[in-house]
Amino acid sequence: MLGKEFLIQRLCQDFARNIQMPKPIIWSPLSEKDFESILDYLQNSWDAQVAKDFMEITDKLVNHISVNPKLFPVIHKKKRIRKCVLTKHNSLFYRERKEAIDILRIYDTRQDPHKLKFL
Numbered sequence: 001m002l003g004k005e006f007l008i009q010r011l012c013q014d015f016a017r018n019i020q021m022p023k024p025i026i027w028s029p030l031s032e033k034d035f036e037s038i039l040d041y042l043q044n045s046w047d048a049q050v051a052k053d054f055m056e057i058t059d060k061l062v063n064h065i066s067v068n069p070k071l072f073p074v075i076h077k078k079k080r081i082r083k084c085v086l087t088k089h090n091s092l093f094y095r096e097r098k099e100a101i102d103i104l105r106i107y108d109t110r111q112d113p114h115k116l117k118f119l
Contacts, residue, residue: 022066024100030117031092034106038090057086062103069096 027035035058042051061084064071072084075093081104084092093104093116107116 022063023069023096025062025066025103026100027103028105031103031105038106038108054087054090058092058106061086061092065092065094065101069094069101 038054039051042054065084069082072082072094075081075083080095081093082095084094086092086106089109090106091109092106095102095104105116
């Protein structure tokens with residue numbers, strides 16, 4: 001029969017093995033420009049609170065992606081690009097690398113999807 005301490009130690013080791021460390025997030029120049037444009041639009045057309053809410057949603061989901069990069073579906077297998085819906089009007093596209101997560105674009109879903117370029 002195994003001792004209680006051994007079982008607790010084993011459980012803690014298994015738990016520690018399953019914890020994922022967050023990966024660093026790298027924003028591409030295009031994604032930074034997209035984000036700034038969306039914030040400018042929200043502040044000018046709506047108000048500062050709407051822009052702040054968008055920033056909070058984006059921050060929360062980027063943190064989730066950092067911890068669990070496979071959380072959202074792959075939309076381009078060859079380029080390994082995934083899509084995260086931020087709001088009903090905006091989606092975030094990203095790629096996981098071994099050492100980091102690349103945020104590629106934040107795209108307004110009301111635009112023509114054929115115009116979406118990642119590089």
